[in-house]
Amino acid sequence: MSINLKNLISVFNAEWTGSDTDTFIDHVSIDSRSLQNGSQTLFIALSGVNNDAHLYISELIEKGVQNFVVQYIPENVKGKANFLVVKNTLKALQELAAYYRDLFDIPVIGLTGSNGKTIVKEWLNFLLSPDYNIIRSPKSYNSQVGVPLSVIAINEKHNLGIFEAGISTVNEMVNLEKIIKPSIGVLTSIGSAHDEGFENAEQKIKEKLQLFKKSKVIVYQKNKLVDQCLADFCAEYPLPERTLFSWSFTDDLASVYILKKETQDDITTIQYQYNDEIFNLEIPFSDSASIENTISCLLVLLYFKYDFEVIQSRVKLLYPVEMRLEVKNGIHNCSLIDDSYSSDFQSLKIALDFLESQKKNASKTVILSDIFQSGFSNEELYSKVSQLISDNKIHRVIGIGPTISSFKDKFANSTMFQNTADFINEIERFDFNNETILIKGARSFQFEEIVSLLEEKTHETVLEINLDAITHNFNYFKSKLKPDVKMMVMVKAFGYGNGGLEIAKLLEHHKVNYLGVAFADEGISLKNGGIKLPIMVLNPESTSFPSIIQYQLEPEIYSLKGLNAFLKIAREKNLKDYPIHIKMDTGMHRLGFENNTIDELIATLKGNSTVRVQSILSHLATSDDPQYFDFVRQQIALFEKLSSKLMTELNINPIRHTLNTSGISNFPDAQYNMVRLGIGLYGVSNDPAEQKYLENVGTLKSIISQVRTIPAGDSVGYGRRFMADRETKIATIPIGYADGIARLWGNEVGYVTIKNQKAKIVGSVCMDMLMVNVSHIDCKEGDSVIIFGESPTVIEMAAALKTIPYEIMTSISQRVKRVFFR
Template identity: 45%
Template sequence: MYNLQQIADIGNSKFIGGTNNKVRVFLNDSRALQSPVDTLFIALKTNRNNGHNYIPELIERGVRSFLIQQNEFDVSKFKNANVSFLISADPLKTIQTLAAYHRKQFTIPVIGITGSNGKTVVKEWLYQLLKTNFSICRSPKSYNSQIGVPLSVLNLNHTHTLAIFEAGISLPMEMDVLAEIISPTIGVFTSIGSAHDEGFASREQKINEKLKLISSCDKKIINGLHKHQLTPEILKQALIVSEFDDADLRTSYVNDTLELKGPAADHHFKIPFSDKASVLNTSTCAAVLMQMGFKENDIAQRILSLQPVALRLEIKNGINNALIINDYYNSDIDSIKIALNYLSQQNRRVRKIVIVSDLEQSGILANSLYKQLAELFSQNKIDLVVGIGKEISNHKPLFKSNSLFFADTQSFINQFKIINYQFSEASILLKGARSFGFENISRLLQLKSHDTVFEIDLNKLINNVNYYKSLVSSNVKLMCMVKAMGYGSGGAEIAKTLQHIGVNYLAVAYADEGVELRQSQITLPIMVMSPEEDALEDIINYQLEPEIYSFKVLNAFVKKLDALGITEPYPIHLKIDTGMHRLGFEEKDLENLISELKNFPQLKVRSVFSHLVGTDNAALDDFTNEQIRIFEKTYSAFELTLGYTVLKHICNSGGISRFKNAHYDMVRLGIGMYGIGVHEEEQSKLENVGSLITRISQIKQVDKAQTVGYNRNGKLEKDTTIATIPIGYADGFSRMLGNGNHGVYIAGKFCKTVGNICMDMCMVDITGMDCKEGDEVIIFENAEQINKMAAALNSISYEVLTNVSARVKRVYVQE
């Protein structure tokens, strides 16, 4: 596409290096590296991270081209490493300038999409509706930011005949940059909502800033705004779609039919969705096609074939200790690249397998398309490729010799018993077009379980971690607590995500939890908070780091090191009791402790820490401050005597936000990471990570003369409709929640329990509700519901989360 000198000339940067490398891939996330030789790594420095820190590792992995910020990286160390650099005052500005230049090389129609909600869905649906007519370049996933947009536009090449890009902003003036890069010919505004309100002086300002993207478009489609909210300039060549009376196309939805009422004619489209957001997004898409000149009958047929957009991947445990990654909603080359990147990050199994269907039409000759696919699989070191479909089967000579091919999904299912041994101990990506019905393959591969699932949203976990990162300075390390099966969320999967986003330390309660993480390919340092004597050998063998809280544990660990012949200094963490009075050395022990440590050269104190008692309780702030005073006195004595610096940490989740003077070298993030805040303001910044969900098994009409459940405790005062749901105390839904003491949420309504909670199920009152068997039941999905359940148990949110039993299937989702 471009060589480094061309990029330097276009982007106002300086080229240093012996080789003017050609660049085909632009990358700003070191973890997504696939093709090192032709990749340009863009090192961005932000408040939360610094891309320059990853350059040495990327050089080791074969990357030879880097765009760096002036004075952020010493290039002299790599003069003889066959590496070239572009040095810029602002790497982000350089890549944005290059993308704007690149866009100007194309005269194809470009659809630019903005708005508060629905951007990604509208983009993907327009792709579905138009892919038979155009070779389309579109934004990957939700690449709509200041870096995401230029990376999307730089994917444009000569094979494309249409582009669809989305743009999102959170501050004034950001759209000016994105509008220049995208330069859309057709502008789409999807909706206005509360997202990012805090970044603007008013809702009116936010609307006007977003509309900058489409202001100069030949055609504009605007949904959800009144005409009086728009300037005369915007109204030129604009088609206004909304429920409002002043719309050019007024929308309504009745009996599966979307109606667009216009001044000259009404338009009717049967649509395969009924929720309000989907109706809104479908109306936007229909209006775009109308503006592009498609006939009503043609639009109607295309809309009927619309498929739901999966905005996130599902990760499930599979048979034969496999891990199943479901992404079977589309099968085009761009989405496959994204999915392969995700698969490469999931190195929790020995092997990597991809089951892929025929690719969607792309405007590329079939032989070139499948050759590109085979190269992608080779670059990503896929151990086994399973191709399903006549087209991919026709190109099997392009793939590895051990690849398997089947004419259709049913053929694969019919032969699975013969070949299932090949799918053990593997991470398996399912990537297929909707028409191939890969959900049937997913059901075949995944572990069987009952209808109750604990759904873990890894994107929300990442957002919560990033929130706490924003509260500490860049030199403060982050230790994340993944004990108790990751607070019920699944230790290995949570740890894998935390390792991926670059936290510094993990902590578990017991050694076996740490061993499980090591066996799941977790390489981060792991502190064991309760190192039992029988587990000390495992701690050493798996390179875990024990918390030393007493002389007994100290001497036992040294004895074990000696028995195993370990002479190199082994990292330990010293626990100081400053007022919890649970575990730890007290002030009176310090002199003897320091003396003992001098006699043990095989030990290296990695950190000194303590545990605050009441950071979430303002009434205990004086006591907390006294704990901090004692801790500071203690660690100063250690450092003075040991002769080297150790990490200091005392803040838990509540302490991070409330005691910023005590962040020291590291903070420990626990319950806050999972979405539970210490006060209302903090809670508003967090997202609940885990949702406990089940379904109605059976519905019964029970008259008031009857009772419900064991011991006839469920006494009825009126004729009642009872729903039985498959969750009981063996799943973590305590018996204390029975007999009306708590309930569940069905269709947004709180339904109280009736009678005793059984081991595997319970009964709830759904009288007067329009429910049917199989309907979804929410046990909890947000912090408020978790806290209400905790109150009913006379307990705390920690217990609610950790009580979800291991037999409840964990399903991991990630965008």
Template identity: 40%
Template sequence: MIQPINIKKFAGNYGGKFLGLSGSDQIRQVTIDSRKIQSGEETLFVALDGSRQKGSDFAEDAHGRNVRNFILPLAGEKNTDKLEDSNILLVEKPLNALQALAVMNREAFKGPVVGITGSNGKTIVKEWLAQVLSQGFQVFKSPKSYNSQIGVALSALEIQSRHQIALLEAGISQPGEMDRLKQIIQPQLGIFTNIGSAHDENFDSLETKIKEKCKLFTEVKYLIYRKDHSRINHLLKNGFDPDRLISWSDKTGADYTLSVRPEKNGSKIFMVARDLQTYTFFTTFRDSASLENIRHVIVSCMTLGMKPENIQKGLQLLHAVDMRLTLKSGINRCLLIDDSYNNDVAGLEIALEFMAHQRKPTGRKILILSEMLQEGDEIAVFQKIAGLSEHYEIDLFAGVGKHFSHYKHLFPKQSVFFPDTASLLENILGFNLDKDLILVKGARDFHFEKIIQLLEAQVHETVLEINLNALRHNFNFYKRILRPETKIMVMVKAFAYGGGSAEIANHLQKIGADYLSVAYIDEGVYLRQKGVTLPIMVMNPDMQHLNLIQDYDLEPVVYNRRTLQDLTSSPFGQPNGISIHLELDTGMSRLGFTEADLEDILTLLGKHKEIKLAGLFTHLAGADEAIHEDFSRKQLRTFDRISKVIMSTLACSPIRHALNSAGIIRFPDQAFDMVRLGIGLHGVEINQLEQEKLLPVATLKTVVSQIKKLTKAETIGYGRQGKLIQDGKIATLAIGYADGYDRRFGNGKAFVMIQGKRANTIGNICMDMCMVDVSGLQVREGDEVILFGKEPSLQYLAAQIGTIPYELLTGIGMRVKRQYILD
């Protein structure tokens, strides 16, 4: 924050109802999360409502952390009596007030602000531009992908007087959103990365979406874009003064021409500038998306007056490590959070928050952190780092960098310090790592990727990458279809559809799921041991292990009379008895009580009050096909009728649930009290009615092990089934049917993506490897290969071999490493 905020003065200008009860009115921090508060005396808490919780409910918690300045909704005025000695501004919409605060801080900043928008590449362009600009400037950049109505406001509030340039990205999903973001960002330089299909469903046309994004740039001095994006080019040419437009292309005719020539170890970029001067840049990247992003960066730096030689120095810092938080398996049964791309205080807090929501470690929480070389006020930065380490209860802090030696007194005794990365690597085995949760975060110059390489479990090079952002997107998509009060149970059985039950369950707990469901008792026990506190329904319980059900607070499904009778004769070790979910068979003809069983059910449950009816549910047999709609609606009517008889007879109000992922789409009006979300969470809309609104969560990746040149006369693989049509080359990949890559994918039944190009399988799939035809492609050994994800999709691959996406996901072998990413 550039200048402290006086809440009384702000209230006088903004409006609302102000209750001035405290003399502490100078604010240097703004937060919307009471858990992140460290210095409450100088913090303003803004209560924003979440999807399932009211922000004002956490005001008392903030007050307990010494916060004495609040912005609350008018509707929360009745709770203000608990906030003694506080300044409270009551407003109609706290988000608008938060954004107004952000505008104040933005307008106090006198340096240039770069606004970045587009469908893809916004975050990467921002991150890389910051890296290159930092060769000559003190740069502020919005952390991670903070580009929403809330994220942009929080970002703008973090700009400080020491910064010389600010980079803010803006993302929209609805018409009208950019107007408010523009008021906050107020950019002098704009970058329009590209346009794609994301959120198309919310706009009348692609042109409408482009125009909405262009609202960010109406006052910019210059606007940078790629001329080859014809629709963007057309609308900008017709809507903006040509003197403000800076176009680039790999063809002549643009303001900057940047052509690319592949090299052995990367790419050369030849640039002809507006004044016809020519320059040559080199990058280690070869894929088209990265090369487009890098050229945006080069043109932006030239526009900001940076010298080409300094641009090249910055380009050398860019590398292919994901700018995402990645959760990996580590040595000695540790979990490893890789955030080794760059380092800043805002990013550290995000990474520590991510760490706090992972499954509870049985060992220590360890933070390995480098100095923050670009963060300005040295004392303030080290004080902030020490404060964050204490706040997030780090058990062992390891600081890397010569400056740490001056600030050892700020850190707890269980801290260790090293002058450089080499010293840490020499001593790290002395940490006695075992079942620890380790966050590794460092500036690029410290080469922390060496730490990751040392600590990462050396297993298979094949990885199943789980995108937690995409998972949240899909969860919110289904939630928006339902009434606000409808609960969501998420199915995490079968290792969460192959994705990793503990990691996904902990993330679901964070984003607002109400219930979880597993198949067997041991799955529920495992989740409890990993820190999951949500209610857990067990679909196939073995009542011989009733003690585990009670000890771990699980809720078993009862679907037959024998199990119900066993429960009535069981000695319950807890005074509150046991909570169950009763399964009703309304037409699935698999498990469950029928209407004919009602009398027995009611008699037994009526006599045994220790058995609590937590839920009533049924399974729809054909919710994923329109041809069965009448039958599905009949099932729903039957369920409604039977469940009402049970509830009225027993005078109870259990949670009723009938809809699966497919049913949520087809019958949202029949959601009852709760729905069961399964395959839809993973980005597969089984009806194929709303598929474009979901994102793939799982991406299966491997690497090229070897490349061979072959003639068309030679055969490939077992049974000599593979043959090239003409002389060419094949790539052998490090994955086979033992990893879950189905044997039926062989001989051209599937394709993979390498360097953004398709390569068809050739020959039979082997146990540990397979081969693809890469004739005519620029492929190298070690290149990343995508076997499924966005393309090819799970649905496409399943259709190719006559199966369903569930089988492909749950079939991924356990030797395939799971990695969890958060953009």
């Protein structure tokens, strides 16, 4: 994009403050952490319940950003940059996108629905790309912020747009319609997602249809409710030339009527009738969701008047869409960011930002294929890619493909190959070691082979950690805080079993104030991993004090013995004002100073310049249990009394904090200066009403190792604890109690999920394996198995085992590989 800043003053109806309206903008940013921000960036300072980007304007100016859209100008930056002052910066971002969209007269496909939007978008891009230069939403950028950022990426070479729009409640689609303005509308499957934001299914459908106000054709699956909603919609927003283009398995009045469907060996053949002709289309999937998504694509191709031979030849090549960026452990202490299924300019920018936020090692390598459908000439495209690589401080580039190879001179420290096979033949000479590697390539380059070679080899059981879910849960609890209340997040016990360093990096990216660990070695590991946030050690042993000082960790002090031991070492090292955290025991009776030791604590600290009381804290015993809320109030009152006395006697004003996850929700008046978020970050609440607002973070997965059928009377496992009373099909899963699966979960107490169906665990859980009854499931060796996640949940497992979710999560062995994704 290239927009004169002067033009935007009227677009936003903004108040102008600055010196240069003639500057041109070629990049729009809402992320102050992005390394892609520069002199021609327009930074839009979004402000919401979770964050206020105005706080980061000063550091952006230091990095060279000079143009801002703001709701107010912070005092410390007045006169230092160009500012467009508006009432609402989110609305300004949307107005900018709508203005920019109107500069291009190209056909645009707009997708909405509950499920399948991103899949259909990616498949349509694949099916239509031989004939069009397509701009599409990167990943699943379909929100009130994601849609405008997607549309702003259009350029003059694009001749077709494909954008998805997602909403969670009423009155949101009206904003997105003004931005996308689709000429072709596709309504994908309507399911239960975001049901809580609507009164009923009818209201949800009608809200989604608002995207299609100016669409000349609407593609949808015909059913009674959608037909009625469309009738009402067309009456309210009539277009003489509009076509309702429907499909159905059951209604022969549909434009495309599916006569029959047959599946064999994961390939489905549908027979459909269209314009009085009958066709047989082969689809390379067997699951119902993929079949329905393919049919939505089919209707778009029919609308574009493709003949059947072309449709069949392209549909046969459809592939599962990988919609996430994954962080994996690599060989020789490398970490891999796997984005090996797409290569376009917009998603490269996203991947590079993700690389920066998740890098474990300072050295950064990018393995990049030719980039397709950028809308730029090759010269312009690879100049822009080169600038991105430079801005993101990438140490070396490995380019694969004939086009990128021809622009080798644009990339410092680069090696180029004509194809993936050539690179693999020489992979040994690169000595990948202690670096973070982004692997990003178009599907045709088969970069999954590179990932396989560079990935650390472990067994087939993995714990998948959804970093987007962690961000969602973090923002949910942050939204409950009063302005200026700080947040400490607990990453002890290996991030509650989910992975400490990777989650700490994400939290650092989100500018959390403190991290909390239990023991010094956990904090040392994070510091060695590059974490710069202050880290509090909650249970420091006196033998760890020298290491705590060496690694600039901050100890919790909970006894006079511990305080004197730390002071002794601090004096020996000639420390001054070293931060410590004073723990008060207000009723938990685990650790902390009690009322009768406060005077001696004050006497020890008074006049002492070796250490500084950084915070005073306590811990609530029953903040999750309404029957003991009176006890919590007594704890809070005692904390107020003891901490106030300490502050008054020492004439200090430290941070105070006592609320844990449940306390944040149940005792908002006791937030003090900081709260400590623990299990809630990982998607678990003790309140069933609150639980529905949290997202599942960890999904423990494995595979079926073997399937066998046993006759009636045969047994399974140690001790013959399961005896088959009929012919039974048994699947063996390579995970056991050494991986953290409780033996009590066996013997038909617990279950796993295979192909969305429950399979009860039969017999005893073994050290490395468990067996399940799959007599009712059509499954085979190699099929995926969910041990826990959405079903069963860790809450469900904990209830059955008479324990708590913490124990389920922290029990998962570190021999189980963690895979992080967005």
